[in-house]
Amino acid sequence: MSILRLEKVSKIINNGTNEEKVLLNQIDFTVNQGDFITVLGGNGAGKSTLFNTIAGTLPITQGKIYLNEQLIHLQNEEVRARQIARVFQDPKMGTAPRMTVAENLLLAKYRGETRKLKLRQLTKYKPVFYQLCQQIGNGLENHLDTATGDLSGGQRQALSLLMATIKTPELLLLDEHTAALDPKTAKQLMQLTAKIVEEQKLTCLMITHRMEDALTYGNRLIVLQKGRIVKDLSADEKAKLTLADLLQFFEDPEE
Template sequence: MTKPILELKDVKTTVKTADGEIVPILKGIDLKIKAGDFITIIGTNGAGKSTLLNTIAGSLRPDSGFLLHNGLDITKMSEEKRTQFIGRVFQDPKLGTAPRMTVAENLLLATKRGKRRFLRIRKLKQNLPRFKKLAAVMNNGLENRLNTFVEGLSGGQRQALSFLMATIERPDILLLDEHTAALDPHTSENLLAVTDQQIKENKLTALMITHHMEDALKYGNRLLVLKDGKVKADINEREKQNLKVGDLYKYFED
């Protein structure tokens, strides 16, 4: 039997509030993720959605339980080392990019994420044709702005760049933390369509948080409902096809 690409075993995570209070957020998460899964995640505020992604990424360490990547225990592995196999796009377009570097320079930097770095010639010019081809798939003119400083991009182009940077090395696991929430509806729709296309074409394994029930049903082959720090439902692709938005709201009723 093939091992899951990522597995969480009874993971419990607490966070410290501004006044020093320790609050339990994840309260025993058991989850097996297969290679190629595209999982959408919904839940009310405080359900543990971002905490789940932070725990997987390594920016939060669980208080108990285990995380396994291809069967190997990564529970205590640093966030930096996990970038070797995890890519992430945040909600804020300003996160994950270097504003005073050009689009091409940011993409070049992303090719070295999680790898040992040495003093060597950058080879930026040699990579420009590749970067232009990559940027063109984002369908927003980013390929024409490779020499533009990132701080001069629109929010949509900046988030498209963040997506490219997170996926350029085809990570084992892609974490999308409401990556379209800060964009206008048209730009958000375009980025979601490209996201779906790239995940399918590159056979990526992805977890995507969304507040839009329609998107949770439209995208991915699995849907997780989080409630009060636990997995309330894990819905497969066939079951998703028979659901409507109204059905999802029932999971949040007391």
């Protein structure tokens, strides 16, 4: 079953000198339910642009985007956020720094729901949040009343992941979410990511520059070059790849 479908999606910008720059070029792409797709590409390949057009941060120039067979490319980012969750590269982007860990989780718990004037019931949910944070293994459960801005980068990024998945999204976008972390913390966060994706049976797209993660995680791998998808590899095809193969995708770009 198709969860996401892009049909002839292009994004073209004018750089102010009457010259057009093509960021995405006639993208045709289907994501099926339960897919965990790793996304590779060099700088300027179109990875972040692809995510921004899916999430609604960036309007497309032409084409159509469907989510669960419903046209969404004319919807704004706030409407799409009811179904699409995203974790960014910068740990600061996914959380409210002056709110506590528990308050951030409560905010995420009610994502997409109609807000009414009522007690927030934070105390009621703290035991649930404690158990949720405990699975991470970095002590976040002991900081429920700590302002998020006082957390380490790894703790804050793990919190962002929990917030993105506390309500099961139709689609999870991981935008280089381990890139700003040290190798040990990045490895722990990727293990947690894989666990959550598997347990919740999420449909997920993950941009990464870590070649080992691209080989280890996911059932599909796509490679972008100059705004086009030039490789779309199945689990069997991906299983045959080596690190040298992945590096070759960057060294020998297709025109």
